[in-house]
Structure formats: C-alpha cells, structure tokens
Amino acid sequence: MSTATGQGTGGVDAVEIHDASLGAFYRSMTPTERHTFWACAAGWCLDGMDFMIYPLVIGTIMSLWHVDSGTAGLAATVTLLASALGGWLAGYVADRIGRVLTLQITILWFSVFSLLCAFVQSFDQLLIARAILGLGFGGEWAAGAVLIGETIRAEYRGRAVGSVQSGWAIGWGLAVLSQAVLFSLLPPETAWRWMFAVGALPALLIFYLRRYVEEPQVAAETRARAAAAGDRPRIWEIFSGPILKTTLLASLAAAGCQGGYYAITTWVPRFLTTERHLSIVSSTGYLSALIVGSFTGYLVGAWLADRLGRRPLFLIFSLGAIAVIVAYTQIPLSNGVLWVLGFPLGFFASGYFSGMGAFLTELYPTRLRGSGQGFCYNFGRGIGALFPALVGYLSERVGLASAIAIFAAAAYGVFFLAAYALPETRGKVLHADS
Numbered sequence: 001m002s003t004a005t006g007q008g009t010g011g012v013d014a015v016e017i018h019d020a021s022l023g024a025f026y027r028s029m030t031p032t033e034r035h036t037f038w039a040c041a042a043g044w045c046l047d048g049m050d051f052m053i054y055p056l057v058i059g060t061i062m063s064l065w066h067v068d069s070g071t072a073g074l075a076a077t078v079t080l081l082a083s084a085l086g087g088w089l090a091g092y093v094a095d096r097i098g099r100v101l102t103l104q105i106t107i108l109w110f111s112v113f114s115l116l117c118a119f120v121q122s123f124d125q126l127l128i129a130r131a132i133l134g135l136g137f138g139g140e141w142a143a144g145a146v147l148i149g150e151t152i153r154a155e156y157r158g159r160a161v162g163s164v165q166s167g168w169a170i171g172w173g174l175a176v177l178s179q180a181v182l183f184s185l186l187p188p189e190t191a192w193r194w195m196f197a198v199g200a201l202p203a204l205l206i207f208y209l210r211r212y213v214e215e216p217q218v219a220a221e222t223r224a225r226a227a228a229a230g231d232r233p234r235i236w237e238i239f240s241g242p243i244l245k246t247t248l249l250a251s252l253a254a255a256g257c258q259g260g261y262y263a264i265t266t267w268v269p270r271f272l273t274t275e276r277h278l279s280i281v282s283s284t285g286y287l288s289a290l291i292v293g294s295f296t297g298y299l300v301g302a303w304l305a306d307r308l309g310r311r312p313l314f315l316i317f318s319l320g321a322i323a324v325i326v327a328y329t330q331i332p333l334s335n336g337v338l339w340v341l342g343f344p345l346g347f348f349a350s351g352y353f354s355g356m357g358a359f360l361t362e363l364y365p366t367r368l369r370g371s372g373q374g375f376c377y378n379f380g381r382g383i384g385a386l387f388p389a390l391v392g393y394l395s396e397r398v399g400l401a402s403a404i405a406i407f408a409a410a411a412y413g414v415f416f417l418a419a420y421a422l423p424e425t426r427g428k429v430l431h432a433d434s
Contacts, residue, residue, distance in 0.1 A: 015154045015427045022303040025156030025163075033151055035212040037160060039205065040148040041167040043107060046202035047140050048171025049178075050114050053199050054079070054130065055266045056179045057192040059273055064189055065123045069270075069400075073392030075123075076266050079130040080258075080385025083138025084378040090139030091146065091374015092235050095367065098215050098223070099147035102370075104206050106143055109136030114199030138381055142374030149361030150216035150369070154429045157361070158310070162302020162354025169295035169350065172265075176291060180284045221432035222366040238364070238372045246363050247376060249422050253314070254360075254380025256415025257352055259387045260321060263407040264349050266388040271400050276335060286335075289342030296343075297351025305355040309426040310362075313355045314419035318412045320348035325408045329401040349408075352415075362425035366432055387411065 029037065054076055062072050086106070094102040113133035120126045145161070152160040178198050182191040226232055238247045268290065272283040297317075304313045324345045327333075333341065356377065364372035387407050394403040 015429060022159060022163075022299065025152065025159045028156065029152075032214055033153075033160075036148055036151040036214070037164060039209055039213045040144045041164045042205050042208070043103065043140055043144045043202070044164055044167035045171040045174070046107075046205065047110075047137065048168035049175045050110060050133075050171070050199040050202065051079070051137060052172045052175040052265065053114075053178075053195045055269050056175055057195050058266075059270055060188045060192045061123065061126070064192075067123050069392040069395055070389060071123070071392075073266065073388040073390075075127050075130050076262070076388040077385045078127055079134040079137065080262065080381045080388075082131045082134030083141075084380075084382030084385065085138070086135030087138030087142040087378025087381065088371070088375040089135075091142040091370035091372070091378075093139075094143045094146060094370035094374070095223070096232065099143055099150070099219055099370070100209060100213050100215050103140065103143040103147060103213075104209050106136045106139035107202050107205055107209075109133075110140060111136075111200045111203035114196055114202075117196035117199070118193040138378045139374075142370065142378060145357040145377070146219075146361060146370050146373050147213075147216065149358055149373075150218050150366070150430060154427050156306070157358045158305030158355060158426065159302045161357040161361070162298060162305050165354045165357060166295055166298030166302070168353070169291055169298055169346075172294065173288070173291045176284055176287050218366055218430050218432045219369075225432065226367055235371060238368055238375060243364070243368070243372070246422075247372060249418050250360060250363055250372075250376040251379040253415055253418035253422060254356070254377045255383035256380070256411045256413070256418060257314070257318070257356065258377075258380040258384030259411030260318075260325075260384075260408045260415065261349055261353075262384045263387040263391050263404055263411060264325060264345070267391050267395075267400060267404050271329070271404065275399070275401055276338065278335075286339050286342055289339050290346040293343035293346025294350035295346075297347035297349075298354050300347070301351030301354030304351075305358060306426060309424045310355040310359040311419055311422065311424050314352050315416060317348050317352035318416040318419070320344070321352075322409045322412045324348050326405050329405045359422075359425055361430070362428040363422075366430060384411070 058072050061067060090102055090106050110133050113129055113136065117126060117129045120129055148161050148164055149157060178195055182194050186194065269283065269287060272278045272286050278286065301313055301317065324341065328338065328341050328345050360373040360376055361369060391403045391407050
C-alpha cells in the first residue's frame, strides 16, 4: 500500500493503510487532531456558505440593477481571481508566521467584507466588496488545508481532509436554506442583503481556533530550523528546480477541477429559474438534490482517496462529471428526471475535492507547503474564476445550458490529463525540513 512520490516532495516514506473504512480516522484521533478537524470542517462549511450566497442571489441582483449575464458573472469571477492571489499570499504567510494565526486572519477578513456586501448601493460597489472578500476567502482555504493536512496522520489524511471538505456542501445547504427562508419572509430587494449579512457568521469561529487549535508540530519545527539557519522560504521558490514540474501540473489540475465546478455551481441556479422556468423557492428542491449528492460525493471521495489513491479518484470523478453535466443540460428531460439527476451531478462535480487538499499537502516539502499548496489550488481558482463570466457571455449566443456544458466539459478534460501526469501520494509521511 505504499505510494510513489514525485519531484520536489519532502521525504519518501509512506505508510500502509490497513483500515480504509471511512470512520476509522475519527475513532483513532487524538484530542489535537479532533479539535483541528472540527475547526477546519466548520471553516469549510462557512466558507462554502459565504461563496454560494452570490450565485443564489445573482438573479435578484440582475433584475434590481439591470445587469446582464456576463456582467453578473464577472462578480463571481472577480471574487475567485482575488481569492487566487489571497490564497497564494496566505500560503506564503502561513509558512512564515504559522498556519493557525493565518487562518484566524483570513476568516475575519472575509467575514467583515461579506457583511459590507449587505450595505452596497450599486453593482460596482458590490464588485469591489466581493473582490476584497475574495482575498480572505482564498486565504482561508490555503491556511486550513495545510493545517489539517499536517495535523492528521498519514494513514488517515485522505479521509480526514476529504471529510472536512464535505463541510462545503453543508455550507451550500445552509446558504440555500437561508435563501428559502429569507426570500419567503422578505421582499427580494431586502432578502438578498440579509443573505450577505448571514455570510459574516464565520467570524465566530475565531474564538474556537484561539482556544483549542494548535500549530502542527512538523510546521513549527521546520520554521524553527529555518529561522536558526537564516533560510526563510522565498515566495518564488516553488517555481525553481525540480519542484517546478510539480507546481505546473498541480496548478493545471486545480484549474481544471475548479473551472468545471464553478461553471456548474454559479449558473445552475439561474439555469433552473430561466430555462426550466422554476421559481426561486421551487428550485430549492432541485438544488437540495444537488447538495445531497455533493455531500455524499465528498464522503465517498474521502474514502476512495485512501482506498484507491488520489489519482484514481480524480480520473474516475472527472469522467463522471463530464457525462452527467452533458446529460443534465443537453438531453431534453422532464423536471422530475432532472431532479433525480441532480444527485449524481453534485456527486461527481464535488467528490474529487476530497482528495485535493491531501494531495497538494503531500506534493510539497514542509518549508514550501503553504506556498505551494496555496499557489496551486488558488491558481486553479484564478483560472476557474474566468469560467462564470465566460459562461455568462457565451450564454447570450448559444444559450445557458450549452455554455455550461462546453466550459465544464473542457475544464474536467484538463483535470483528467493533469491528474494522470502527476504521481500518486497516498500514505506519504510528512517530515520537518529546513
């Protein structure tokens, strides 16, 4: 059950995974691992809720401020572009000042700017607020992913990090629930503002982090050695030497998996209300099927990441996502069948994320892990950020359904090829280095 390591990795030891059941990691957790697990799971949950608020209110904003599809998609794109920069910087900062402190800063950042989104008076103001929010949004993932990846033992890392990733689906569900409640109780021109106000809730997580979550030992030891030797990591170091190939391929994989995901999740709510003629409230059931499928996909993906390995997970789910999104948007199906198909769509369009955090953690040495992981994943966000706007612009020529299918299928194809070219890292033991 040992795994191969790729160029630029920090150590070659790998452990055998004797018990690959989904719940084994949680039963064997130490108090430190458990506190970190729940803190990161809550962070992903609230991160997902905060991001998904905008796709859910995009139709209302388009109507109130007379914004076209391409411009509306631009706000999602700008948020993701900013998150790409924020994730890279936060990863670098996490290598310099620590994972836990960086996580606290980024959570507070995006909570404050989500609240500010509730008070904007024009689309341009919303665009600026969402862009600044994106810096913290991307940074939270970078700091949280490396924190949980370094804290959990090698034999359980895939399942633990993957289970944490399932918090995104819960956050998505909370956003949809907030939409159903707020748009039922309040007029649309008020309800969307309260949606963004709800997005400030992640700030409460900081109190838990300060009290219960510790810095991973491997990271603390590496920073201490680097400080003693006067050899601090450089922000461009991930683009030098043999590690460059890892950075390029991992960035392409992250771009493909996120481009497909954002093309789907940004525009499917709008697809349901325009091309399927559902109301905002009645579309909740269809989105719920998508979310349940997504949550299930995260858990199954977490199990498969340790059972089969990271690469097989990516290859299987990328092909599945292409098949389902084409069927969902291109085959003339009844609304009832479409509702059923929402489950496999959410399953395949989300489940591969369960392997990404652990995979990127294992590709880099400890001294560069935050920088490398933060850059690759958030470079993917930056490229993926183009997809909501591109779908919006293309939809005016070929229709929204076809635009979603074209960009999602292309993105998942890139993901498949890049994942195939990268090494398997299942069970890799992380080492302190200088």
